[in-house]
Amino acid sequence: MATNRFAVLLFAAGLAACQSPLAVEVPEWPNGGGLSGTSALTPTQKQTLEGLYAVEQGNAEFGDTLVLKWNGNHLGIYAEKNRAYMIAEAGAAATTVEIEGYWRFAGGTKTGLARFATPLAGGTTLRLTGEYGDGSAVPSKPLVIRFLRPIAPALLAKPFYIISHHGSGGAPEAYPEAENSVEIAKVIERYGSNGIEVDVRISKDGVPFLYHDSGLNWRLTQKGGLIGPAENYTFAQLQAGVRLLNGEQIPTLAAFLDTVVTATNLHFIYVDMKPSSVNAMPAIVAVQQAALAKAASRGRDLQIYLAITSDSVFQTFLQQPGYQSIPTICELGIDILQQANSMVWSPRFTQEIPAADINTLHAQGKLAITWTVNVSNFLRQFIDQGLLDGILSDYPGLVAYYYYVQ
Amino acid sequence: MCSSIARAALLGSLLLGLPAAAVAQSDSERPSTVTLFGSFGLAHNFSSFDVDVPGLDRNGAGGQVRIMWQPGQLLSAGLEIGRTHVYSITRPAAGGGEVHQTLDAVPILAVFGMSPAKHFTVNFGTGFANNTSSVTLLDSRASSSALGAVYMASTMYLLPLSPKISLGGELRYLRLAKYEDNTLSLQITLAWTLSSK
Numbered sequence: 391m392a393t394n395r396f397a398v399l400l401f402a403a404g405l406a407a408c409q410s411p412l413a414v415e416v417p418e419w420p421n422g423g424g425l426s427g428t429s430a431l432t433p434t435q436k437q438t439l440e441g442l443y444a445v446e447q448g449n450a451e452f453g454d455t456l457v458l459k460w461n462g463n464h465l466g467i468y469a470e471k472n473r474a475y476m477i478a479e480a481g482a483a484a485t486t487v488e489i490e491g492y493w494r495f496a497g498g499t500k501t502g503l504a505r506f507a508t509p510l511a512g513g514t515t516l517r518l519t520g521e522y523g524d525g526s527a528v529p530s531k532p533l534v535i536r537f538l539r540p541i542a543p544a545l546l547a548k549p550f551y552i553i554s555h556h557g558s559g560g561a562p563e564a565y566p567e568a569e570n571s572v573e574i575a576k577v578i579e580r581y582g583s584n585g586i587e588v589d590v591r592i593s594k595d596g597v598p599f600l601y602h603d604s605g606l607n608w609r610l611t612q613k614g615g616l617i618g619p620a621e622n623y624t625f626a627q628l629q630a631g632v633r634l635l636n637g638e639q640i641p642t643l644a645a646f647l648d649t650v651v652t653a654t655n656l657h658f659i660y661v662d663m664k665p666s667s668v669n670a671m672p673a674i675v676a677v678q679q680a681a682l683a684k685a686a687s688r689g690r691d692l693q694i695y696l697a698i699t700s701d702s703v704f705q706t707f708l709q710q711p712g713y714q715s716i717p718t719i720c721e722l723g724i725d726i727l728q729q730a731n732s733m734v735w736s737p738r739f740t741q742e743i744p745a746a747d748i749n750t751l752h753a754q755g756k757l758a759i760t761w762t763v764n765v766s767n768f769l770r771q772f773i774d775q776g777l778l779d780g781i782l783s784d785y786p787g788l789v790a791y792y793y794y795v796q
Numbered sequence: 797m798c799s800s801i802a803r804a805a806l807l808g809s810l811l812l813g814l815p816a817a818a819v820a821q822s823d824s825e826r827p828s829t830v831t832l833f834g835s836f837g838l839a840h841n842f843s844s845f846d847v848d849v850p851g852l853d854r855n856g857a858g859g860q861v862r863i864m865w866q867p868g869q870l871l872s873a874g875l876e877i878g879r880t881h882v883y884s885i886t887r888p889a890a891g892g893g894e895v896h897q898t899l900d901a902v903p904i905l906a907v908f909g910m911s912p913a914k915h916f917t918v919n920f921g922t923g924f925a926n927n928t929s930s931v932t933l934l935d936s937r938a939s940s941s942a943l944g945a946v947y948m949a950s951t952m953y954l955l956p957l958s959p960k961i962s963l964g965g966e967l968r969y970l971r972l973a974k975y976e977d978n979t980l981s982l983q984i985t986l987a988w989t990l991s992s993k
Contacts, residue, residue, distance in 0.1 A: 594938060605942050608976060614849040614885060616897060617929040617975060618940025627938055630895040631931045637847070 416566045417492050417503050417526040424505070428481025428488055435487065436460050438516065439480070441540040442795060448522060448533035452493075456535055457794045462655065464580040465489060468791040470766065473497060473560075475787035476504050477580050485510050493522055496785045497560030503529050541794045551658040551780025552789045553585035554578050555762045556602055560784040562610050568634035569610070570600040572641045572649045575656070582790030585658030586650075587697075587761070587782055590643050592670045597625035598643040598677055606632060621666045643674065647681035651690060658780065659694040660719060660736075668706040675716055682717070695719040695734055704730065721761075724751075732756070736782070739763045739772070748777045763789075826868050829992045833862040833952075835966050837983030841883045843976060849885060856881025858970075858981050862919075863990075864909055872909040876921060876948075878902070880970060882977050889933055896932045901925040901972050903946045915955060915964070921948035925972055944974025954987055962987040 431439075443456045453471030460466070467476035478491030490505035506520035516537035523529035557574035559565040559581065567573035570588050578586050589602045599620075603610055606617050615632040616623060620640075623631070628640050643661070650656050667674055678694050685692040697719040698704045704726055707713055713730065720732035724747055727735050735751055737743050739760040748758040761782035763769050772778055773792045783789045836859035845852070860878025882899040889895045905921035912918060925946040930939035947970070954964035968981040 606940075607942075607974075608846075612846045613843075613976060614845050614847075614852065614883070615929075616931055616940065617899065617927055618942045620940075622940035623931065623938045624933075624936060626891075627895075627931045627933050627936065630889050630933050631897050631929075635846075 415501075416494075417501055419490060419503060420526075420528070423490050425479055425481040425488060425490060428483050431480055431482055431487065435482065436480075439465065439487070439489075439518075442538045443518070443535040444538050446517075446534040446536055448531070448535075451522070452533070455538075455795060457541070457791050459541065459582070459790060459794055461579040461582070465491070466580060466582050466787065466790065467493075468582055468787040468794075470788065470791050470795075472500075473766075473785050473788045475581065478504070478506075482510060489518065489520070496787055497564060501525065502527070504533060505529060506533070506535075542796060545794060545796060549657070549779070550793055551585045551757075551759060552583050552786045552793065553587050553658055553660055553759070553780055553782040554581065554583040554786045555782055555784045556587055556589055556662075558784050560764070562635055564784075566636065568636050568638045570602055570641075570646075571634055571638040572646055573636070573638050575646060575649050576653055578786075579655060582786040583656070585656060585660065585780065587660035587662055588643075588646060589662045589664055590667055590674060591621055591664045592666045592673070593620070593625040593628060594622060595624040595626075596670045596673060598667070598670060598674045599625055599628065600641050600643060600646055610634065612637065621669075642677075644677045644680070647677060647694065648684070650694075651681055651685045651688065651692065657691055657693065659692070660697055660782065661695065662697045663699055663703050665700065665702065668702055671703075671706050671710060675710055678717070693717065693733075695732075697721055697736065698726070698730055698732065719759075727751075727756075734759060734779075736761055739768060743778075745775075745777055766792075826866065826870070827992045828868045829866045830990045831864050831866070832988045832990055833864065833985055834988075835860055835862070835878075835968075835983040835985040837966070837981050839880050839882075839970075839979045839981040841977055841979050843978045851885045851887035853884045853886070856884065858979070859983065860903075862907060864907065866909075870910050870912075872911075874907050874909070876903070876905040876907050876923075880979060880981070882927075882972065882975075882979065893934050897929060899927065899929045899975070899977070901927050901946070901970075901977075903948070903970065903972075905946065905948055907948070915953055917952040917954065919948070919950045919952070922946065925974075927972060927975055942974065944972060946973065947971045952985055954985065960989045960992075 440458055440460055445452055445454050452469045452474050457468045465478045473496040476491055476493040478489050480489040486507045488507050493504045494501040502524045504522040506518035508518045518535050520533050521529035522531050522533045556569045557578050558569040562569055588600050590598050591601050593599055601620050606620050612633045632640055682694055695717050698707055699721050718730055718732040719734040719736045720727035721736050734757045736759050751758050757779040759780035763781050764784050769792050781789050839856050839858040841854040858880035860876050862876035864872045864874035866872035880901050882901055884898040886896045903925040905923035907919050907921035909917050909919040923946055924943050926941055927944055928939055928941040950966050950968035952966040954962040956962045964985050966983045966985045970979045
């Protein structure tokens with residue numbers, strides 16, 4: 391009898407343990423924060439803040455060194471320890487520069503508010519003094535960082551592509567906007583990226599749209615939507631019946647690229663052609679060409695590459711008129727890259743990537759990048775080697791740290 | 797998402813509960829029987845959704861056919877196939893008109909049962925379900941399917957109408973693990989003993 395009761399309790403516990411995944415939210419400053427009364431920093435003031443800093447207080451969470459780098463009006467602060475980052479804004483008060491935002495451990499759930507202040511007049515040593523906290527609580531733990539040196543000018547002059555892996559941030563819910571969405575394109579630079587990789591599929595009615603997984607599921611979409619292969623639905627049905635994790639709609643490739651051109655400063659777009667892209671590759675190419683033309687008309691330094699990801703995609707690509715002038719990335723071998731006249735070689739990081747091959751490609755004016763590198767040791771190794779032109783990662787802030795700290 | 801701990805607990809309850817009950821009543825004199833069960837009734841989805849879903853209807857119909865072999869002991873085993881409505885949503889479409897979408901499941905289960913008291917039977921099952929969502933927008937309709945694991949627990953109360961036929965009710969819990977749906981059904985059940993030795 392006792393065994394039976396235990397079994398019933400165990401069964402009840404099993405039912406109770408079935409619950410939704412942990413939702414991660416970006417903390418917000420109460421009443422909009424304290425920057426409302428400040429004025430915008432001058433370009434010189436912004437430039438002064440950018441560089442490498444020693445952490446004097448707060449090392450337990452953020453390590454010993456931080457990189458501060460502006461991305462538009464947002465100041466990205468990147469650490470190696472805990473893959474931590476901060477996204478902040480700044481303003482000039484009467485006598486100080488005020489900085490406030492939030493911190494986060496990438497891929498994890500720990501987050502909180504953070505703020506700094508430093509005298510407007512500066513001094514011999516630039517020191518940012520502030521606090522950080524947990525969740526939405528007003529920060530109270532001391533965080534003090536001291537300026538060490540600027541980012542090496544050679545690193546800023548040389549194009550190096552930090553490409554966010556479909557804007558996932560290590561997990562679909564790790565950024566406040568869903569991956570493969572128009573919304574993530576608008577904010578991904580804040581997290582250290584200057585490029586983004588997206589995944590294109592073809593709807594039942596031939597529309598190129600963005601979605602990663604082979605099936606619609608609650609990992610990427612809100613519960614209550616459609617299920618099964620997304621390609622089985624028309625684009626209108628997908629728009630009506632599916633919402634991404636934060637309520638966003640699945641975008642067309644055209645809408646996504648138009649946002650990139652008109653509302654971002656991204657430089658590198660990596661369009662991963664999923665298997666169904668062979669069903670309408672001319673439509674994908676047409677969207678790419680239209681976006682490139684619009685970018686050129688606006689004087690944008692923007693590369694949009696279609697990725698050749700499999701043999702079937704390659705064979706279909708060879709059937710496109712003038713295929714050798716279509717900007718592509720090749721994830722396959724060097725011989726296929728040469729046949730397709732791809733501008734970028736992108737082998738998986740676990741493959742052998744001979745330095746001689748990269749040097750040969752560089753001599754031809756081509757680029758070499760690798761995917762998808764999330765492990766610190768590999769990131770450091772690739773960056774220290776100095777051969778690659780970019781890295782695809784779920785942790786763009788960590789890539790930014792290793793790159794700019796050189 | 798149902799955690800691995802939850803699944804382990806559910807499996808543990810199955811593994812501990814059934815043999816214990818079987819041992820407790822193994823002195824019963826029972827014939828070896830093969831019985832066909834047919835059930836039909838109302839299903840209610842009590843899952844949590846990430847956000848409020850306007851136009852969500854959690855109620856629908858479900859039913860299944862189950863064949864069970866009881867080899868003279870308390871424990872019985874068998875197979876089951878059925879169809880369960882999971883939920884439906886009807887809401888205005890952006891361009892006018894309505895969009896209507898449904899999720900249905902066709903579970904196929906291996907079922908284990910026991911009868912801890914006269915007329916009562918408790919069943920546990922696990923297997924796979926073919927989950928199908930359909931959407932209708934204006935004049936266009938499409939559907940798509942995916943397989944996923946399914947777990948079931950039910951209790952039946954049956955009254956004999958004749959030596960071979962019984963009628964009663966069944967309360968049934970079904971978990972569709974892949975899409976994190978839980979349904980509770982209240983069904984009418986007809987049992988027909990096909991053979992008895």
